Amino acid sequence: MPKSVDREAQRRQIGAALLQLVAERGLDEVSVRTVAAATGRSPGAVQKYFRTKDEMLTFAAELAGERIERRMAEVNTALPLRQALRDLIRTTLPVDAERRAEATAQLAFAVHAAHHPRLAAIRRQVDQDIRQALATWLESAGHETHAAALADAVIALSDGLALRMLYTPQEHEHLLTVLDRALDTLIPDPGTDRHLRE
Amino acid sequence: MPKSVDREAQRRQIGAALLQLVAERGLDEVSVRTVAAATGRSPGAVQKYFRTKDEMLTFAAELAGERIERRMAEVNTALPLRQALRDLIRTTLPVDAERRAEATAQLAFAVHAAHHPRLAAIRRQVDQDIRQALATWLESAGHETHAAALADAVIALSDGLALRMLYTPQEHEHLLTVLDRALDTLIPDPGTDRHLRE
DNA sequence: AAGGTTAGAATACGACTGTATCTCAAAGAT
DNA sequence: ATCTTTGAGATACAGTCGTATTCTAACCTT
Numbered sequence: 001m002p003k004s005v006d007r008e009a010q011r012r013q014i015g016a017a018l019l020q021l022v023a024e025r026g027l028d029e030v031s032v033r034t035v036a037a038a039t040g041r042s043p044g045a046v047q048k049y050f051r052t053k054d055e056m057l058t059f060a061a062e063l064a065g066e067r068i069e070r071r072m073a074e075v076n077t078a079l080p081l082r083q084a085l086r087d088l089i090r091t092t093l094p095v096d097a098e099r100r101a102e103a104t105a106q107l108a109f110a111v112h113a114a115h116h117p118r119l120a121a122i123r124r125q126v127d128q129d130i131r132q133a134l135a136t137w138l139e140s141a142g143h144e145t146h147a148a149a150l151a152d153a154v155i156a157l158s159d160g161l162a163l164r165m166l167y168t169p170q171e172h173e174h175l176l177t178v179l180d181r182a183l184d185t186l187i188p189d190p191g192t193d194r195h196l197r198e
Numbered sequence: 199m200p201k202s203v204d205r206e207a208q209r210r211q212i213g214a215a216l217l218q219l220v221a222e223r224g225l226d227e228v229s230v231r232t233v234a235a236a237t238g239r240s241p242g243a244v245q246k247y248f249r250t251k252d253e254m255l256t257f258a259a260e261l262a263g264e265r266i267e268r269r270m271a272e273v274n275t276a277l278p279l280r281q282a283l284r285d286l287i288r289t290t291l292p293v294d295a296e297r298r299a300e301a302t303a304q305l306a307f308a309v310h311a312a313h314h315p316r317l318a319a320i321r322r323q324v325d326q327d328i329r330q331a332l333a334t335w336l337e338s339a340g341h342e343t344h345a346a347a348l349a350d351a352v353i354a355l356s357d358g359l360a361l362r363m364l365y366t367p368q369e370h371e372h373l374l375t376v377l378d379r380a381l382d383t384l385i386p387d388p389g390t391d392r393h394l395r396e
Numbered sequence: 397a398a399g400g401t402t403a404g405a406a407t408a409c410g411a412c413t414g415t416a417t418c419t420c421a422a423a424g425a426t
Numbered sequence: 427a428t429c430t431t432t433g434a435g436a437t438a439c440a441g442t443c444g445t446a447t448t449c450t451a452a453c454c455t456t
Contacts, residue, residue, distance in 0.1 A: 005433065026313035028226050031413065042435045043414095053414060104312055111309045113365035114302055115224035120365035127362065146379060152372075153380040156358030163357050164325065167311035167318035174350075181344060182351040185384055203403070229443065240405045241444095251444060 011049050014039055015060040022060075023101030027108040032056075058118055061109050065126035067102060068092065072133055081141040082187050089158045089179060094165045095172060103162045110159075131155060143187070150186065157182055209247050212237055213258040220258075221299030225306040230254070256316055259307050263324035265300060266290065270331055279339040280385050287356045287377060292363045293370060301360045308357075329353060341385070348384065355380055 017038040021030055032053055036046040050056035075088045094100035113120040134151035143150060161175050168175075215236040219228055230251055234241040248254035273286045292298035311318040332349035341348060359373050366373075 010433095026310065029313075032415085033413080044436065045434045047415075048433060051415090104309075107309050107312075107361070110361055110365065111302075111305050112224065114305075115227075123365050127366070149376045149379045152376040153355065156362060156373075156376070156380075157351065157355050158358065159361050160354030160356065160358035163305070163308055163361065164354060167308065167321050168325070175354075178347045178350040178354070181347045182354075182384065186380065208403095230445085231443080242406070243404045245445075246403060249445090 007049065011059060012063060014041075014046060014049055014056065015063040018056060018060040019064055019105045020101055022108050023104040027112060030057075054118075058122060060105075061119055061122045064102065064105050064109065065122060065129075068106070068126065069129055069133075072130060077137065081138075082183055085154065085187065086180065086183055089154070089183075090176070092158055093162050093176075093179075095176075100166075104166060107159070107163055107166065127155070153186065154183075157186075205247065209257060210261060212239075212244060212247055212254065213261040216254060216258040217262055217303045218299055220306050221302040225310060228255070252316075256320060258303075259317055259320045262300065262303050262307065263320060263327075266304070266324065267327055267331075270328060275335065279336075280381055283352070283385065284378065284381060287352070287359075287381075288374070290356055291360050291374075291377075293374075298364075302364060305357070305361055305364065325353070351384065352381075355384075 014035060018030060018035050021034060021038050025034075032046055033043050035056065036043045039046070046056070050059065071091050072088065075084055075091075077084055079087070091099065092103060092106075094103040109119060110123055113123045131148065131151050134154065135147045138147040138150055157179070161179055165172055165175055212233060216228060216233050219232060219236050223232075230244055231241050233254065234244040237244070244254070248257065269289050270286065273282055273289075275282055277285070289297065290301060290304075292301040307317060308321055311321045329346065329349050332352065333345045336345040336348055355377070359377055363370055363373055
């Protein structure tokens with residue numbers, strides 16, 4: 001048989017390069033040629049792994065989704081709920097170069113999904129997974145009622161902050177304190193009786 | 199002198215067509231030619247009003263920003279704070295065709311701004327205006343402390359919900375209840391003493 | 397009425413797009 | 427050692443992009 005290559009590994013490498021390209025130069029700078037150049041390949045070589053640009057794009061979107069879910073699984077659930085939640089959200093915000101790359105790609109895909117049914121389906125699946133993980137986590141931490149709604153609110157808050165950070169790097173610190181304060185309000189401190197505060 | 203035409207009116211008409219095009223087909227379907235066709239013009243006619251595509255894009259972004267600010271000014275501030283706030287945010291969410299068009303354009307521009315300094319500056323200006331209006335409003339309604347941070351949290355929540363609604367039309371109603379519940383928590387009901395609840 | 401000015405259309409240009417096709421070299425199987 | 431399969435590269439093609447240029451027709455001013 002022929003030259004044996006780990007096809008899946010190659011696809012992931014190309015997908016990762018695409019995500020980085022989206023983060024650095026924006027989704028509309030992504031073309032078969034620019035992605036190929038970013039991986040040191042010829043355009044024809046990329047075509048061997050993705051027959052169409054669209055297939056390449058959806059693959060990258062799934063890859064980005066997997067990364068987020070993996071990050072969620074890595075959060076230390078032994079910490080107090082509010083702090084763990086804070087850590088979790090911070091790993092999705094564009095606070096440094098790596099996170100910024102992922103957040104940028106995520107948001108670009110989300111907007112693109114508005115006019116791209118297959119991309120929308122992928123996003124919905126990822127959202128569903130995140131929401132459910134968050135909701136069951138909240139429930140086990142004592143927020144039995146409306147855990148799902150609370151999870152959705154937290155996700156929306158996080159996405160909204162990430163969106164804004166994309167084009168206002170000056171406000172990063174300020175927006176992080178906004179997050180803290182909002183979490184303080186949304187998630188009552190279990191260690192303090194509510195009616196004793198203030 | 200020549201054929202007299204209201205240049206500014208023409209520019210606004212073209213800008214409006216661009217926004218609608220973004221909403222219906224996405225930002226990367228926007229070209230000088232498609233915008234021209236959408237206004238019943240030839241590409242050359244559009245060039246008379248915008249020398250470059252970029253100039254056309256930034257103009258449309260400013261136009262979209264003006265629309266949001268106008269909507270904010272139209273909210274009935276005589277209503278109870280929480281309800282007025284709810285109404286305000288609902289007018290920015292993609293609940294019907296018209297609002298969906300504006301929200302889609304806004305979010306597309308926001309993501310694009312991550313790689314487009316001039317667009318980012320426009321977005322920052324609009325954000326600043328909205329935030330300040332919201333903050334002074336909150337202050338006058340009794341939220342003297344941390345009004346600015348609360349305003350930012352509300353904006354982020356709203357943007358995050360809008361983003362998600364773009365690709366999950368099925369969840370519109372659910373996300374609206376999420377909004378209501380989050381607002382209930384973030385904005386304590388002024389008619390009820392806090393320590394008397396639950 | 398003549399002339400200057402501009403809106404609008406048509407056209408042209410080079411660059412880039414996605415995709416299909418072709419060639420070549422390399423590697424495993426017989 | 428030969429053959430076959432395949433990764434990778436090169437090239438080709440039709441289409442679209444943004445922008446510059448050219449032309450015509452309509453209007454206002456003098």
